[in-house]
Amino acid sequence: MFIQEHDIRVFLNIKEESRVKKKGLTKSFLLIVTTFVIFAVHAALNSDPLPSWNNGPIKQNIIQFVETVSDQKSHDYVSPEDRIATIDQDGTLWVEQPLYTQFIFALDRIKKLAPQHPEWKGQEPFKSVLNNQYEGLTTQDFQSIFAITQSGMSVENYYDTAINWLENKKNPRYKRYYTELVYQPMLEIINYLHQNDFKVYIVTGGAQDFVRTYSKKIYNIPTERVIGTAGRTKYSYENDRPKLIKLPEILFINNKEGKAEGIYLFIGKKPIIAFGNSDGDREMLEWTQSGEGKRLMLLVHHDDAKREYAYDTQSKIGTFSAFLMEEAKKNNWNVISMKNDWKVIFPFNK
C-alpha cells in the first residue's frame, strides 16, 4: 500500500487550512481522517498485491479467486470462517534441494552427538553419515536418524537446539541462512491471503515442531497453523516442574493421504485453496477440490536451474511425476512455472 505524492499534498493542504480556523479544528480533523482513509483505500485497491508475480493466467486466477470468494455479492462468496488455505512447505515455500533442510539438521546432529556414541562408527546408518556418504540413505534411515537425534529431550530443549542450528548454519550455494531461502512470491501470497481474512496453514510432510520454531518469524504463520509429521510426547516431571519429553515414536505422517487426514484432524474443514509442489501434495489438492463451491489448486514447478533448481520426475526430493502432471491437466490445477511466473525468487533478490 502506498500514498501518491498528489494525495499527500491534498492531505497537507487540508491540514494547513484547519490550523487557520480554530473553531473548525475538530471537524477539520475528522475530514482529514476521512480523506486519509479514502486515499489509503484507493491506493490499496490500485496497488498490486503480488508484485513479484509476472502478469499471466496464474496470477490472474489467484487474484480473481481471492476477490470472488471475499466478495459478499458473489454467489461464490465464502465467509472468513471457512476461508481455509493450506500450503506445503519444502519446495513450495522454501528451497528443498539438494536435501530437505531438516535432513541437513538431522545429519549435523549425528555429527554433534557422535563423541557421546563411539559405537556409531561401526553402525549404520550412522557410519555412512559420519563418513559423509549420504547417497545410500533410505527414508527409513532418515526416520531412525530423526528418532535418535530428535527425541529424549524436552520440547523446550528441542526448540533451542533447532533455533541455534538455524541461526548458525548457512546454505553453501547461496551463502545464506536456510530461513532466508524462502520464495518472495509465496510470502506475497501469504500476506495477500491474510489481508483477505484467510486462515493460512502450512501443511508439511516435514517435522511439525521443526517448522514451528520459525514459522511466525519467516512466514508470519503462528505455531497453531502449522500441521506436519508429528511424534508422540510424554508428560513427565523434572524437579517437580512438568515437562513434555519427545519420544522416538511417530504419531502420524503428514504426507500424501496423510495431508488430507491431517487437515481433517487439525482443522475439521476442507481448504478452498491449496498450494503444493510434489507427489506428496496430490491428495491435498484432490481433497481441496472435492469440496463444494469455488476452489483453487496450484503446484509450484521447479524449472529454473539458473535462479534455483530444475527438477521433476527424476528427483528423489520433491518428485513431480508425470502422473502428477497428468492429474494437474485433467483436474485443471494451476502449474506455476518458477522461471516464467516469478519475477524474483528470494527476498534478497528484490
Place this chain on the structure above:
Amino acid sequence: MFIQEHDIRVFLNIKEESRVKKKGLTKSFLLIVTTFVIFAVHAALNSDPLPSWNNGPIKQNIIQFVETVSDQKSHDYVSPEDRIATIDQDGTLWVEQPLYTQFIFALDRIKKLAPQHPEWKGQEPFKSVLNNQYEGLTTQDFQSIFAITQSGMSVENYYDTAINWLENKKNPRYKRYYTELVYQPMLEIINYLHQNDFKVYIVTGGAQDFVRTYSKKIYNIPTERVIGTAGRTKYSYENDRPKLIKLPEILFINNKEGKAEGIYLFIGKKPIIAFGNSDGDREMLEWTQSGEGKRLMLLVHHDDAKREYAYDTQSKIGTFSAFLMEEAKKNNWNVISMKNDWKVIFPFNK
C-alpha cells in the same frame, strides 16, 4: 453493551440539527458517528462482561487477569498472538451427569444398529446395553462401543448422524436438547475472552469430531479450536470421489496428561488461562501454570444439586478427588462454586 436514554437524546438532537443545515451534512454526519462511537465505548467499558457471575473474588480474579494481560502498559501484558485459553467441555461448559452426552449418543447408536447385528443379543457389552443395564459398563466397554458405532463411515456421514441425534434427543430431567444444557456463565467467559482477542480452545477428553459438530453453533468456537480424543481416518475413494473413513483405532486420548500433550500437538504454545472441573484436567492446569508470566487456573465445582448436580469425590463421571482439591489449594487455583458464584446456570434460566 447498552446506550443510556440520555445518550440517545444527544444522538438524536445532533441528527436533527444536521438535517437543518444542508451544507454541514457530511461534517455533522462524522460528528454523529464520533459521538456514537464515544458513547458506545463508554457503555461497553461500564457494562459488566460477566452478568451471570455473582460478585466475589473469583469474578474479580477473572476480570483483573483479562484486563491485566490485555493492557499494553502492564508488565504482565501478553500479545494477542499468545493469549491462549483452554476450556474443558464435559462438566465445565455443559452438563455431564448422569452420563456424558456422547455416551448416551453411543448407547442409542447400539440400539439403532441392533437389527443389523442379531449376534449382539448374546454378546457383551451390547447385550447389557440392549437390556438397559448400564451400571456394569467399563471404560473399555465404552471404547469398544465407540469403535463399533462410530467408525466404518465417512466423516461426512458421521457428522450427519451426530447432528441428527442432537437435533432430536432430549435430556429427560430438563426436557431440553443436550445442546441447550450449556452453562450461561461459561458462555459469557468465552465471549469475554473473544472480545479481548484471546484464542479460545475447547480441550476435551470427549471425541473431537463429536464436539466439532456443534462447537461453532453453541459456543462460537470454530472446529479448528476443538482439541479432543481422536481416532484415525483413512483416505479412500467412492465413485472416484475422495472420502475420509473413520477407523476403529484411537490416534490419541486427550485426557489427563494427554491434555498437555494435545495442547502441544495442536497449538504449540502454553495456555495462559485454563478451566476444568475434574481429575482429567489436573495436568492441563499444571501445564498452564508452569509457563512464565501471569496465569489463571480455574475449576468448576458441582455443588448445586437443586439447579444442576452436586458431586465430586464419589462420582465416576467428572471425579473431583480430594487430591485435586488439595492441589487446587496448594497451587492457588480458583475453585468456582456453581451454587455461590453463578447467578444462573443455563441460558433458558435468564
